[in-house]
Amino acid sequence: MKEFINLAVEIRRVKIMLSLQTSIVGRKVIYLREVESTNDLAKLLALHEDEGTVIVADRQTRGRGRIGRRWESPEGGVWMSVILRPPLVLEDLPKVVFMGAVAVVETLEKFGIPGKVKWPNDVLVEGRKIAGILAEGKAGTVVLGIGLNVNNPVPEGAISMKDVLGSNVPLVDVFRTLIARLDEAYSLLKERPASIVEKAKSRMILGVPVIVVGEDIEGIAEDIDEFGRLIVRKPSGEVVKVVYGDLSIRFAQR
Numbered sequence: 001m002k003e004f005i006n007l008a009v010e011i012r013r014v015k016i017m018l019s020l021q022t023s024i025v026g027r028k029v030i031y032l033r034e035v036e037s038t039n040d041l042a043k044l045l046a047l048h049e050d051e052g053t054v055i056v057a058d059r060q061t062r063g064r065g066r067i068g069r070r071w072e073s074p075e076g077g078v079w080m081s082v083i084l085r086p087p088l089v090l091e092d093l094p095k096v097v098f099m100g101a102v103a104v105v106e107t108l109e110k111f112g113i114p115g116k117v118k119w120p121n122d123v124l125v126e127g128r129k130i131a132g133i134l135a136e137g138k139a140g141t142v143v144l145g146i147g148l149n150v151n152n153p154v155p156e157g158a159i160s161m162k163d164v165l166g167s168n169v170p171l172v173d174v175f176r177t178l179i180a181r182l183d184e185a186y187s188l189l190k191e192r193p194a195s196i197v198e199k200a201k202s203r204m205i206l207g208v209p210v211i212v213v214g215e216d217i218e219g220i221a222e223d224i225d226e227f228g229r230l231i232v233r234k235p236s237g238e239v240v241k242v243v244y245g246d247l248s249i250r251f252a253q254r
Contacts, residue, residue: 020176022183024052025082029179036062039134039145042081046141049083052183056080056175060147076152077160078175081145082182086190093135093142094228097121098200099189100133100144103181105203107148110177113164117204119221119230119247124205127249128159144182150174197228205249213246221247 020026028050035041035057042055057080060073073079086096101117108115108125115123115130123131134145149160151168161169189196201224210221210232219234230242 020179022052022179023187025084025183025186026052026054026179028053030055032057034059034061036060038079038081039136039143042083042143042145043136043138046083046143051083051085053083054080054179055082073147074152076162076171077150078146078148078171078178080175080178081143084142084144084186085140086142086186088142088189088193090137091227092193093137094120095189095193095196096135096137096142096144097133098228099185099196100135100146100182101131102196102199102203103178103185104131104133104146104148106181106185107174107178108161110181111161111165111169111174113161115203117200118249119204119224120228120244125159125164128157130159130161146178148174148178194226197224197226200224200228208249211248212242213248215242215245217242217245221249 030045030053032055037060038055038057045053045055056078058075060079084096088095097120098117101121101123104123105115105117108123108130113125115125118124121133122129131146131148136143149158150171151162152160154160154163161174185196204224206221206223208221209219211218212232217232217234217240219232219240221230222233223231225231225241230247232240232242234240
């Protein structure tokens with residue numbers, strides 16, 4: 001914790017005014033040139049910052065995804081976290097992840113890019129990863145982190161908005177659009193949580209052969225249930241509900 005207290009003191013915090021017409025998400029934006037992890041800093045700042053505060057950085061030096069995996073975060077992408085206090089229990093954390101995924105897909109659509117949600121927390125374009133979502137919750141507060149490849153170089157197997165469109169994309173426009181979509185999705189999550197699951201399902205890669213990595217589960221990803229669990233039908237006909245895991249899709253997305 002001391003490391004991040006020092007970071008918050010030493011680095012210049014800038015509020016950027018983006019003319020955001022939002023009700024909760026983005027009421028305050030803290031912009032940093034560089035940070036180790038926006039999620040880790042957001043968890044520290046959540047002790048005294050209001051709900052909806054967004055931390056965004058040009059670069060992350062220790063960005064991470066699920067299970068502590070390194071997330072490449074060079075300049076040119078959107079690396080952000082938002083402090084939320086949803087009226088949900090921790091078991092509902094997948095709904096917050098789906099909310100982020102829906103907002104990313106809707107942002108991509110605004111720029112003419114069709115994206116699909118890959119359970120549990122990725123967004124794919126042309127079968128390659130363009131965004132990842134990480135939600136971490138404790139004591140009534142959830143920090144939702146989103147990494148979206150925009151103009152940045154990407155590792156093998158990933159893709160950026162620039163790769164798809166063939167030219168640089170205005171980063172501020174992407175950020176502004178994403179904040180607006182997040183604000184809309186968060187209002188829906190608070191009012192009708194089940195609707196977020198339905199919206200995510202409508203944008204999810206389903207009906208394809210999958211393997212749950214590290215588990216003895218292989219079959220067709222048929223659906224998700226009301227809690228966000230993935231429903232897989234094995235070749236034997238047995239139906240399994242997967243709460244947590246990494247998914248390997250066995251052929252190209254449709």
